[in-house]
Amino acid sequence: MLKARQPLGIVFFPAYDWAISPTHPERQERLLYTQDQLREEGVFDIGGITELKPDLATAEDVLRAHFCFPDVASVTTTSHLISAGGAIRAARTVLEKEAKRAFALVRPPGHHAMKVVHGARGFCNINIEAVMIEWLRDHYGPLRVAIVDTDCHHGDGTQDVYWNDPDTLFISLHQDGRTLYPGTGFPLELGGPKALGATVNIPLPPGTSDEGFLFAMREVVMPLIEDFKPDLIINSAGQDNHFSDPITDMAFSAQGYAQLTELLGADIAVLEGGYAIQGALPYVNLGLVLSMAGLDYSHVREPGFDAAAVRQSAQVTEYIEDVCRDILKEVRHPRGPGKGDVVAGWFTRRKTLYYDTDAITEYQTEAVRLCDHCRGVVKYETESTRNPLCLGVEAPVGACPACVEEAYRIYEAGQIKGEYRHLQLIDRVGKITSTYTG
Amino acid sequence: MLCGIDVGGTHTDAVLIGPHGVVACAKLPTNHDDLLASIREALASIVAVAGPTAISRLTLSTTLTTNAIIEGTADPVGVLVSGGPGIDPEAYRMGGHYHVLDGAIDHRGRQTGAIDLAAARPVIDAWAAAGVRAFAAVTKFSTRCPDQELALKALLADRSDCVSLGHEFSGRLGFGRRIATACLNSAVWRVYNRFCDAVEQSVAELGMTAALNVLKADGGTMPLSVSRTLPVQSILSGPAASVMGIIAVCDIAEDSIILDIGGTTTDIAVFAAGAPLIENEGIAIAGRSTLVRALRTRSIGVGGDSAISVSRQAVEVGPRRLGPPMALGGPVPTLVDALNIQNVIAVGDPRASYQGILAVAAANGFEPEEVAEAAILNAVNQIRSEVAAFVREINDRPVYTIFELLEGRQVRPTRVYVMGGPALALSALLQDAFSEEVVVPESFAVANAIGAALARPTFSVELFADTASGRLTIPSLGITRQVADNYSPAAAEGEAATCLRDYLASIGAEVEDAPIETVELSSFPMVEGQCLVGHNIRVACQVRPGVSAAYKQAVSKSC
Ligand SMILES: [Zn+2]
Ligand SMILES: [Zn+2]
Ligand SMILES: [Zn+2]
Numbered sequence: 001m002l003k004a005r006q007p008l009g010i011v012f013f014p015a016y017d018w019a020i021s022p023t024h025p026e027r028q029e030r031l032l033y034t035q036d037q038l039r040e041e042g043v044f045d046i047g048g049i050t051e052l053k054p055d056l057a058t059a060e061d062v063l064r065a066h067f068c069f070p071d072v073a074s075v076t077t078t079s080h081l082i083s084a085g086g087a088i089r090a091a092r093t094v095l096e097k098e099a100k101r102a103f104a105l106v107r108p109p110g111h112h113a114m115k116v117v118h119g120a121r122g123f124c125n126i127n128i129e130a131v132m133i134e135w136l137r138d139h140y141g142p143l144r145v146a147i148v149d150t151d152c153h154h155g156d157g158t159q160d161v162y163w164n165d166p167d168t169l170f171i172s173l174h175q176d177g178r179t180l181y182p183g184t185g186f187p188l189e190l191g192g193p194k195a196l197g198a199t200v201n202i203p204l205p206p207g208t209s210d211e212g213f214l215f216a217m218r219e220v221v222m223p224l225i226e227d228f229k230p231d232l233i234i235n236s237a238g239q240d241n242h243f244s245d246p247i248t249d250m251a252f253s254a255q256g257y258a259q260l261t262e263l264l265g266a267d268i269a270v271l272e273g274g275y276a277i278q279g280a281l282p283y284v285n286l287g288l289v290l291s292m293a294g295l296d297y298s299h300v301r302e303p304g305f306d307a308a309a310v311r312q313s314a315q316v317t318e319y320i321e322d323v324c325r326d327i328l329k330e331v332r333h334p335r336g337p338g339k340g341d342v343v344a345g346w347f348t349r350r351k352t353l354y355y356d357t358d359a360i361t362e363y364q365t366e367a368v369r370l371c372d373h374c375r376g377v378v379k380y381e382t383e384s385t386r387n388p389l390c391l392g393v394e395a396p397v398g399a400c401p402a403c404v405e406e407a408y409r410i411y412e413a414g415q416i417k418g419e420y421r422h423l424q425l426i427d428r429v430g431k432i433t434s435t436y437t438g
Numbered sequence: 439m440l441c442g443i444d445v446g447g448t449h450t451d452a453v454l455i456g457p458h459g460v461v462a463c464a465k466l467p468t469n470h471d472d473l474l475a476s477i478r479e480a481l482a483s484i485v486a487v488a489g490p491t492a493i494s495r496l497t498l499s500t501t502l503t504t505n506a507i508i509e510g511t512a513d514p515v516g517v518l519v520s521g522g523p524g525i526d527p528e529a530y531r532m533g534g535h536y537h538v539l540d541g542a543i544d545h546r547g548r549q550t551g552a553i554d555l556a557a558a559r560p561v562i563d564a565w566a567a568a569g570v571r572a573f574a575a576v577t578k579f580s581t582r583c584p585d586q587e588l589a590l591k592a593l594l595a596d597r598s599d600c601v602s603l604g605h606e607f608s609g610r611l612g613f614g615r616r617i618a619t620a621c622l623n624s625a626v627w628r629v630y631n632r633f634c635d636a637v638e639q640s641v642a643e644l645g646m647t648a649a650l651n652v653l654k655a656d657g658g659t660m661p662l663s664v665s666r667t668l669p670v671q672s673i674l675s676g677p678a679a680s681v682m683g684i685i686a687v688c689d690i691a692e693d694s695i696i697l698d699i700g701g702t703t704t705d706i707a708v709f710a711a712g713a714p715l716i717e718n719e720g721i722a723i724a725g726r727s728t729l730v731r732a733l734r735t736r737s738i739g740v741g742g743d744s745a746i747s748v749s750r751q752a753v754e755v756g757p758r759r760l761g762p763p764m765a766l767g768g769p770v771p772t773l774v775d776a777l778n779i780q781n782v783i784a785v786g787d788p789r790a791s792y793q794g795i796l797a798v799a800a801a802n803g804f805e806p807e808e809v810a811e812a813a814i815l816n817a818v819n820q821i822r823s824e825v826a827a828f829v830r831e832i833n834d835r836p837v838y839t840i841f842e843l844l845e846g847r848q849v850r851p852t853r854v855y856v857m858g859g860p861a862l863a864l865s866a867l868l869q870d871a872f873s874e875e876v877v878v879p880e881s882f883a884v885a886n887a888i889g890a891a892l893a894r895p896t897f898s899v900e901l902f903a904d905t906a907s908g909r910l911t912i913p914s915l916g917i918t919r920q921v922a923d924n925y926s927p928a929a930a931e932g933e934a935a936t937c938l939r940d941y942l943a944s945i946g947a948e949v950e951d952a953p954i955e956t957v958e959l960s961s962f963p964m965v966e967g968q969c970l971v972g973h974n975i976r977v978a979c980q981v982r983p984g985v986s987a988a989y990k991q992a993v994s995k996s997c
């Protein structure tokens with residue numbers, strides 16, 4: 001009988017009764033064949049592999065990670081709360097040592113959901129990894145976390161959530177933003193002034209195959225993780241880099257994904273995208289499961305797979321080598337915090353965001369206080385085509401007393417001034433979240 | 439009248455039940471070397487009371503196939519498998535005649551790699567030369583498309599006594615389980631069929647005309663004639679007999695726990711709203727998971743004969759049985775000995791119990807009464823905590839829809855039914871340990887045989903329709919047909935139920951009160967590009983295990 005070398009918990013939640021629309025790429029069918037494959041392979045009969053039921057995330061869990069306007073209920077459905085709850089269940093499994101590793105095979109995904117949420121972007125409403133990580137930090141204390149986003153799309157939401165957090169290393173590998181949604185994720189996006197180098201972007205050219213991904217993993221991702229010394233490694237395991245994915249242009253294989261997974265050795269993987277639901281997902285997910293459990297995955301391959309037919313060109317190889325070298329240099333010796341202005345001791349940047357799934361446009365000003373004692377209060381003034389001007393203030397994990405006080409002062413002043421419609425305060429020191437509607 | 443015979447590890451029980459209750463019963467020691475002799479003896483004693491023609495239906499529950507598998511006395515089996523992409527089929531190797539062929543089928547039942555029949559021929563020749571006459575052929579996803587297994591069967595046709603195909607046992611997925619199920623079926627095929635021959639002969643010699651059935655692990659029966667080709671379905675039916683016995687003698691309507699406290703183990707079953715829970719995935723035997731449906735039970739090594747171990751820190755019962763209680767001449771003190779010296783029961787020689795417990799107590803500086811009390815408490819606590827863990831696990835089972843997650847019905851037992859040898863002795867102590875009401879049914883001693891006598895036939899089918907590729911399969915009935923692109927989930931549900939009913943009628947099963955229920959019904963839109971190309975429909979129907987309503991009145995006592 002097979003036995004996992006690394007005990008693995010799997011939260012499988014396909015949300016079979018939920019979809020954006022029947023033919024939307026993010027639909028029920030996405031996990032149907034994966035379920036068939038895992039069942040037929042007998043994955044849940046393998047000693048040391050346990051199937052777990054998801055938790056249901058609460059509004060409080062969401063508010064630890066996001067500013068939701070007008071409120072959590074308006075921007076989430078139950079399926080989002082279960083998906084985030086599935087990620088929490090996976091994390092809980094690892095931290096409580098029920099298993100060595102865990103994989104949340106859940107939908108809908110979350111890595112395009114940013115710190116401020118007005119609606120759905122790129123099929124994502126709330127960032128399930130962020131909700132999970134902040135739940136962990138709330139329950140287990142401060143943790144240094146590395147997130148490696150291997151979805152084909154730039155993990156712009158996760159990047160935004162952790163932009164000012166030096167304790168979260170966010171590394172995104174993705175198809176170059178000049179050729180794919182959401183059009184961001186360039187090497188010079190390196191994090192806010194207090195977290196420079198904790199955001200890393202590795203844009204890869206269309207046509208990148210196994211060699212290119214594994215090269216970037218070995219040459220950039222793994223050394224940076226080694227430098228960072230995280231307590232936990234999390235994989236935002238999007239599977240749309242697959243050569244057969246209908247909405248992307250990459251050439252990754254199930255074997256490549258399994259090898260990447262083995263190399264990374266993530267404690268927790270959370271499913272993100274992946275829309276080649278018949279030809280890729282069953283095999284990629286099986287490869288991931290076997291790889292995470294420390295089992296032989298050498299027989300996992302797509303029917304009719306021909307490595308030569310999808311192999312990247314020499315030109316692509318050369319380009320990736322150049323990009324990786326430059327990125328490592330930039331990350332280790334960042335030149336400065338990029339776009340933004342310092343105004344009265346606050347580093348401020350303005351963003352315009354488009355929520356493609358819900359057709360909302362948001363105008364936002366993010367400001368972080370340049371404090372000498374902590375990461376500094378962060379403040380968001382935001383308005384969108386759905387909501388009038390709103391305010392979000394956060395005293396982050398480890399905020400100094402002055403910053404905590406400042407957070408409350410801004411929140412209360414905002415209420416008195418009356419120029420904001422909805423206000424939300426996150427006090428991670430006092431473990432309090434508060435909302436107010438003016 | 440209905441007759442039930444339960445050939446257990448220790449005793450063989452037989453009962454005859456008429457319209458007004460138990461007419462005759464017999465309890466004799468099981469002859470392990472000759473199970474048939476035990477059956478014949480039990481039958482003879484029933485026939486002596488009732489006459490041979492009064493018995494209209496005889497149902498057997500026997501450990502024959504279970505023993506053959508566990509003791510390794512079954513036949514060698516030539517196993518041909520093809521896996522395609524995924525886990526290496528070598529991981530599921532069974533025995534010394536196991537060969538992996540090229541060939542692949544995907545999750546939708548499309549053949550993505552041809553089965554390599556040319557490579558199979560020399561392998562079969564070699565096995566035949568080695569005297570192998572029983573075979574199994576199993577391919578991955580054969581429940582979605584049995585063609586490759588059928589091709590292998592054709593190849594084996596004139597070389598074999600028995601060929602088991604993976605898709606014949608269940609429509610559920612599980613490649614490794616399918617391999618184990620088909621292989622074990624062929625392994626016990628010969629010993630089981632010889633047994634059936636002998637049973638039929640004995641029945642004829644006694645002048646009986648009864649319809650013959652065997653009990654399955656899911657608590658249902660199947661005709662003996664059908665079981666000849668599916669002998670693996672008779673494995674591990676022991677706990678099923680006791681659960682069905684409880685259903686027969688008690689009116690269970692609410693969520694309940696069933697405890698069957700035997701000599702070596704305590705078997706635990708859970709009822710939801712009066713119906714036993716079924717382990718749909720299938721039961722495990724000799725360390726191999728199978729696709730054989732079973733009642734969902736759990737067993738712990740705490741029984742009357744479980745050895746007591748004493749240290750300065752703790753007194754523990756089980757999990758091992760090292761022989762009978764000392765009161766009956768055994769080598770080490772057991773739970774029965776502890777109950778004996780506490781005057782809860784009176785078995786054999788109580789002085790032997792006392793001396794035995796005194797010895798282990800004195801060695802650790804305890805009084806014998808202290809050790810006996812601690813042992814009983816430990817046994818009761820083990821049972822209680824195992825029950826709690828089992829219920830928790832049932833309530834924590836994975837769900838796949840938002841509806842199920844939010845509405846998921848939780849099992850909250852309000853009663854504990856206790857049966858088996860030490861049942862009465864332990865009932866007061868169990869009542870102290872459980873907050874639920876503890877009930878000991880009156881006829882607990884032969885409830886197993888009553889369960890076998892009254893169990894109804896069961897069967898389940900899984901239907902899989904793919905309207906995009908126009909194919910419908912019901913693997914366990916060997917049905918594959920074309921299906922129109924407007925085929926609906928409702929039509930699928932109807933077809934599955936009809937096929938199940940027709941099958942039961944065709945094997946002569948009495949279907950009077952065998953209600954067919956749908957346990958799974960789902961339909962997924964299938965999209966290619968931006969277009970809806972069809973639906974992927976899955977239906978599972980079953981006859982829920984239960985007891986004959988007409989006779990239940992007769993044996994049911996208020997309890
Ligand atoms: Zn993506
Ligand atoms: Zn990414
Ligand atoms: Zn500060």
